[in-house]
Amino acid sequence: MTSARRISLITATMAALGLGGVALAQIEGNDRGxxxxxxxxxxxxxxxxxxxxxxxxxxxxxxxxxxxQRRAWKLLWARVNNQPVEAAPNLSDGTLDSIVAGISVGDEEIGAHRYIAHLGVLFDRGRSASLLGQAEAGVRSQPMLVIPVMWSGGAPQSFERRTEWQKAWARFRSGGSPIDYVRPVGNGLDPLLLNVAQTGRPGRGLWRNLLDQYGAADIVVPIVQLVRHYPGGPVLAHFTALHGPDGEVITRFDLTADDGDQLPRMLDQGVRRIDEAYSQALRDGRLHSDSSLVIEPVAVPDLPEEAVVEGAPAAALPNAASTFLLQVETPDDPTLVLTQSSLRAIPGVRSITTDSVALGGISVIRVAYDGDPQVFRTALATAGYSVQDTGGGLRISRPR
Incomplete structure (x- = not known):
């Protein structure tokens, strides 16, 4: 979803809640992403x-x-083929030069006659595939929406503020992983939709809408809890990798950084270990998707040819759909799911899209309807809704 569209969705949601431009200015002005x-x-x-x-x-x-380059090649071959490093074949420096895409410098110390460094080596996937063997193809996961959560100072954060944990996941080069990560930038609607509270919600309705919006099929929630005993001292990190809306624990481990300066490196190591755990779970068959997260397509019956009358208004033709923005009260997730189901059941509704979700407030649902707008209002009333015209859409509610 483009940034412009996300901002427009925020505007519509805030207008429905009566918050106006103040809340929008706060969202746009925050240091996020x-x-x-x-x-x-x-x-x-x-x-x-x-x-x-x-x-x-x-x-x-x-x-x-x-x-x-020589050491990295052996480590890569061993990792891809699940073999010991000693079994990796030796390659000439010329061959390595042809498959290495780049070298990143973590840190380095250069003396008059000595060089000490920690380096990252990037291998071109296409050029190195034949040298790695058939095992490199492997199995690949479905798209996984990543919501990184960091606990620091007793408070959790995901995309509400830019965190070191989010930066570590942004630095991670995911192309070589069998996990297809969907990594949100963290701006626009992300802080509202992908917050810490959402990671603990078991309801499938909102999860299905989020996954559909971000183009994902499943969820992974990597968590880190930082513990500092005193300023400038060691930093202890407790890592947990969760999978799915029910928070299945894939792995837990601890790492320690000598001081705050070493924190980014420790978090990078934590990301790599979590990715390895997710990859192993995928190979073991434990990273299967929850069937309740799949959005079932709604079958729209074809109208008989006799129903198409020459000279009829465009709105009455099967291929001409009207679009309506519906504002609806959604105090909880079951109410949202029930509303979505009831709207899909209305004859003539081609599709529904939840543009914004506000549990405990007003959600905005976009409906594509094959027919006249007045007929749609009548259909909503027949379904038990009271309908009010808001000028830019319709406000629907059920009698209390």
């Missing part, structure tokens, strides 16, 4: 340690990069 830096189909082998010496600083650096 971390776009993923790389989702290309490159394999990454991060944090390769090298410590070499040579006659000059430049020679030492060149040799360090060569050594990093």
């Amino acid at each position: 971390v776009p993923p830096i790389d989702s290309s189909a490159n394999y990454e082998v991060p944090d390769v340690a090298v410590d070499v010496s040579a006659k000059t600083a430049q020679e030492a650096r060149n040799f360090g990069w060569r050594l990093a």
Whole structure:
């Protein structure tokens, strides 16, 4: 969904709630959003340690990069083929140069004759596939919506504010993973829809709408809880990887950073370990999707040819649908699901799309209807709704 459309949805939702431009200005002005830096189909082998010496600083650096490529290749081959590192074939430096897409520097120390660094090596997926063997194809997951949650100072956050945990997931190069991650940027509607409270809701109705909006089929919730005993001291991190709307635990582990400066590296390591856990769960068959998250298509019966009368108004033709924006009170998730079901059951309704969800407030539902607007109002009344014209749409409610 484009940023312009998301802003328009926020405007419609806030207008329905009577909050107006103040809330919209707050959303637009907040420091939110971390776009993923790389989702290309490159394999990454991060944090390769090298410590070499040579006659000059430049020679030492060149040799360090060569050594990093050799070590990274063996680690990649072992990971893809699920074999020990010692079994990896040796490749010439020329071959490695042809399949390496780039080298990222984590940190480096350059002396007169010595080079110490932690390097990340990127391998081109297409060029290295034949050298990795058939095992590299493997199984791939369905699109997984990622909602990273970080606990710090006793309070949890997902996309409400830009966090170090969100940045770590944005830095992660997901192209080489068998998990198809859908990583929201964190701006627009993301902070409203993908908040911490949503990760704990078991109701399937809202989850189905969110997954449909973000083009995903399932959910993963990686969680980190940071514990600092005193300012400037070590940082202990408790990691948990959850899957699905019911929060199935895939793995738990702890990592420690010496101080705050080492926090990004520790979080990057946590992301990689969680990805490995999700990947292993996929291979073991434990990362299967919940069938209750699948949106069943609504069958619209074809009208007989006799129903199409020459010269009839365009709205009465089967291919000409009118679009209505409906404002409806949704105090809870079951009410939203019931409203969606009742609207789908109205004859002539081609499709419904939930543009914005506000549990405990007013949600906005877009309905495509094959027929005259007045006929649609009558159909809503027949379904038990009272209908009010709001100027830009319809407000529907059931008698209390």
